[in-house]
Amino acid sequence: MAPALHDELAAAALAALLDCAREGYAPLLANAELARFVRPRECLYLYSDAASFDSARPALDLRQKLGVAFEVLDGAAIRALEPALAPIFERGVLFSNSWHFSNPQGFLQTLYEQLAAQGLKLERSTVDAVQPGTDHASLTVSGVTRRFDHVVVATGARSAQFAGQCGDPVPLDTERGYHVRFRGAQHLVSRPVGWAERGFYMTPMSDGLRVAGTVELAGFGDTRNRSLLDLLTFSSKRALPALDTPDSNWLGFRPTLPDGVPVLARSRASARVIYAFGHQHLGLTLAGVSGRIVADLIAQRAPPLDLAPYAATRF
Numbered sequence: 001m002a003p004a005l006h007d008e009l010a011a012a013a014l015a016a017l018l019d020c021a022r023e024g025y026a027p028l029l030a031n032a033e034l035a036r037f038v039r040p041r042e043c044l045y046l047y048s049d050a051a052s053f054d055s056a057r058p059a060l061d062l063r064q065k066l067g068v069a070f071e072v073l074d075g076a077a078i079r080a081l082e083p084a085l086a087p088i089f090e091r092g093v094l095f096s097n098s099w100h101f102s103n104p105q106g107f108l109q110t111l112y113e114q115l116a117a118q119g120l121k122l123e124r125s126t127v128d129a130v131q132p133g134t135d136h137a138s139l140t141v142s143g144v145t146r147r148f149d150h151v152v153v154a155t156g157a158r159s160a161q162f163a164g165q166c167g168d169p170v171p172l173d174t175e176r177g178y179h180v181r182f183r184g185a186q187h188l189v190s191r192p193v194g195w196a197e198r199g200f201y202m203t204p205m206s207d208g209l210r211v212a213g214t215v216e217l218a219g220f221g222d223t224r225n226r227s228l229l230d231l232l233t234f235s236s237k238r239a240l241p242a243l244d245t246p247d248s249n250w251l252g253f254r255p256t257l258p259d260g261v262p263v264l265a266r267s268r269a270s271a272r273v274i275y276a277f278g279h280q281h282l283g284l285t286l287a288g289v290s291g292r293i294v295a296d297l298i299a300q301r302a303p304p305l306d307l308a309p310y311a312a313t314r315f
């Protein structure tokens, strides 16, 4: 079945951003201290059943049409690439031109230390409200309102309240996702490996194998869904029988809009309020280009691509 037109438009908008993802990080990765956290590696996506690969074909065709480079592999080719995998995968898709972080926290910590040394001031507070203005914008924190030249709303899945205060109701929700880590098991695969039917990735990180994925629609509560954590543990051990027991787990709140396309735009009420939220499963990947777009909007420079598809007013 062919994807609907609005799906194609959304996919094109995402593909255009993804095309700029690497370039968006380029200014940071010119710095050797930061570049050491990035590994250029193909990414392998697996199907344990040829029928489910066939049903994914229209989505793969759309990616191909949008310029995404990949190669389809059979079971023998998968095992040759990743010998520690159980022989249960019938089809694989190997995406070229991809890269991953070996330690996102280390990357951010290093970036923060470098910026702090250059004078960046970081203040942590919970913002209660954003007030748009004509030549400024304000934030209210614990009952105190402060004026700024610009305010950037980049509060992830919790951004809808602030967009609403600036005249832009957005249907933002959270897709909760889980992660388990197998410390020291990173050597079992040589690249990020995803299992399509089970909806997760296994990525070799500097401290272990990170298994992350699942989608849960259940709001912002802190309670972790034991059965989804067990699913990640059980499924990753099924894929990589040499895995032992995970030593940590984590719950995250992906910010997701109905079309899956982030909002990167000025607010309706004020050019001084800029939005950067709704990056769903791709926020780390798209952080560089999103930051570049925010900086361009503040500096009144032309952004690297037409921002019309990313407007908050599209809903």
Ligand SMILES: Cc1cc2nc3c(=O)[nH]c(=O)nc-3n(C[C@H](O)[C@H](O)[C@H](O)COP(=O)(O)OP(=O)(O)OC[C@H]3O[C@@H](n4cnc5c(N)ncnc54)[C@H](O)[C@@H]3O)c2cc1C
Pocket: 125, 126, 127, 128, 154, 155, 156, 157, 158, 176, 177, 178, 179, 212, 213, 251, 252, 253, 254, 255, 276, 277, 278, 279, 280, 281, 282, 283, 284, 285, 286
């Ligand atoms: C299990 C899992 C695996 C993932 N894997 C990948 C991956 O491999 N690649 C990828 O690209 N993406 C991945 N993602 C998605 C990625 O994590 C998100 O897209 C990204 O975190 C969104 O970034 P953000 O800055 O918009 O929001 P967040 O990262 O959620 O940050 C929002 C920030 O706003 C702050 N905040 C919220 N409300 C307020 C307030 N009222 N006042 C002040 N501050 C506030 C929060 O404290 C937080 O610091 C994954 C997500 C999950 C859950």
